[in-house]
Amino acid sequence: MFHDTDIFRQLSLAERLARVSRLWKMAADRELAPLGLTHPRWTALWKLQRLGDHISQKQLACALEIELPSLMRTLNQLEEQLLITRHPCEHDKRSRIVCLTPEGQQLLTKMETKIMRVRNQILAEISNEEVETLSLLLEKIADNALSTLSD
Template sequence: MYKELERLKELHLAEQLGRLHRLWRTAADVELIPLGLTHPRWTALWKLLRLGDNVSQKVLADALEIELPSLMRTLGQLEEQAYVKRRCCDNDKRARIVSLTPQGIDILKQIETRIMQIRAELLDGISSQELSEFERVINLISDNALAKLNQATDPFGEK
């Protein structure tokens, strides 16, 4: 009976983490819709900024953890909005390099302001110490999950 109760608690934690992610994402999306940005669009811009701009579509797709065809649709929409431009890679003509435009940089400033406001509202009432501990625990769970996935993809421990 005790083991079953513990198992249910663990499942409940996973559900809570999933729900937290969905709620946080939805709160951000609602705030950014007036800017004409869907979740895929604003996250692609945000990640492009974080990667340092001028990155290949493949690198950006991998960083966003999405398939390249999905990203290509999003980048097409962002090009229509004049937030990004794509060009052929000098070293590999099959690869496309994605860059922010001046309009893309301007919209990112608006995104950052709104995202930081949402973050402040969602973290209201949480102390710096509590937030640091939460981040430590989340990182530990993530590290454990990655280790488990690495073990599953290489069951014999071979490299």
């Protein structure tokens, strides 16, 4: 019987990247589940905070690289949890602005602690230099992939 590491070594580079991404997501999801958060919910909150809050639903969907209709269910759930509010944009009444509530901001503080714990566990025994090298390599891969899409 193969161990996970044996199976991992047999995967292509693309499969390895996808597998690591899924494992990281699963670890974060497990850590954040006690806060009542699913992957779509916590990633939307995280991205909303990183973008500076008070952004349109469309901007948030673009930043998350998902379609706006896919984001709407998540935003409805976050609103039901009192973690965000939405209101019409002053300049474009068709557009809705998403804002974190004080409860949402408090939850983000808890989330950050848990996410950093997961990050530290996943990156254990990997030097800062190795992380920086990986980051640069992933950026190059992403740039190359984007350039093939624009051809």
